[in-house]
Amino acid sequence: MDDLDLRLISLLRHDGRRSVSELASDLKVSRATVRSRMEKLIDSGEILGFTAVLRDDWRDLPIRAVTLVVVDGHNTEPVIRRLSAMTEVRAIHSTNGKWDLVLDIATRDLAAFDDALNRIRLIEGITGTETNLLLNTRKGPAASAGEFKDVLG
Numbered sequence: 001m002d003d004l005d006l007r008l009i010s011l012l013r014h015d016g017r018r019s020v021s022e023l024a025s026d027l028k029v030s031r032a033t034v035r036s037r038m039e040k041l042i043d044s045g046e047i048l049g050f051t052a053v054l055r056d057d058w059r060d061l062p063i064r065a066v067t068l069v070v071v072d073g074h075n076t077e078p079v080i081r082r083l084s085a086m087t088e089v090r091a092i093h094s095t096n097g098k099w100d101l102v103l104d105i106a107t108r109d110l111a112a113f114d115d116a117l118n119r120i121r122l123i124e125g126i127t128g129t130e131t132n133l134l135l136n137t138r139k140g141p142a143a144s145a146g147e148f149k150d151v152l153g
Helices: 003-014 020-027 031-043 055-060 076-084 110-121 145-152
Strands: 063-071 089-094 101-107 126-133
Touching: 003 020, 003 031, 020 031, 063 076, 063 110, 076 089, 076 101, 101 110, 110 126
Parallel strands: none
Antiparallel strands: 063 101, 063 126, 089 101
C-alpha cells in the first residue's frame, strides 16, 4: 500500500458512502484511479467490507467488553475468519506481547455476552482469553466525517 491507498482508506473509514467522484476530487486523482484502487484493496483483502455505525448500536448493545486472545501457532488467519463471522465481535486488532488479538465485543445483555464468550473459547486455535467488561465510556467513537474532513485538509 502506498500513500494514496492510505489516504483513500482514511476517507472511507470516516464516510464509506462517499461517491467515487467525491473521493477522486479530495485525493486529486481521476475517478478511474479511485475505482481501480478500491477494487485492488477489496481483492487483496485490505478492505473486508463496508458498514454503517448506528447511534442505537451503543444503546441497544450496552454490554461491551475487550477480550484478549492467545492463538496457537499459525492459526491466526483461520481464527480471525471465525471471529469475523460473529456479529458480537465488533473489531479485531492484532497486537504484540503475550496476547495475539484484542477483540471489541458488544451484546444486548449478559446472557448473550456469556454465549458469545463461550463460542469464542471453542474456536479451534484459541488457547487462552482474558476479558474485561467496559463499565463507562469516557470518550466516544471517532470524529464525524465532517470533522475529519477538516483534519485532512
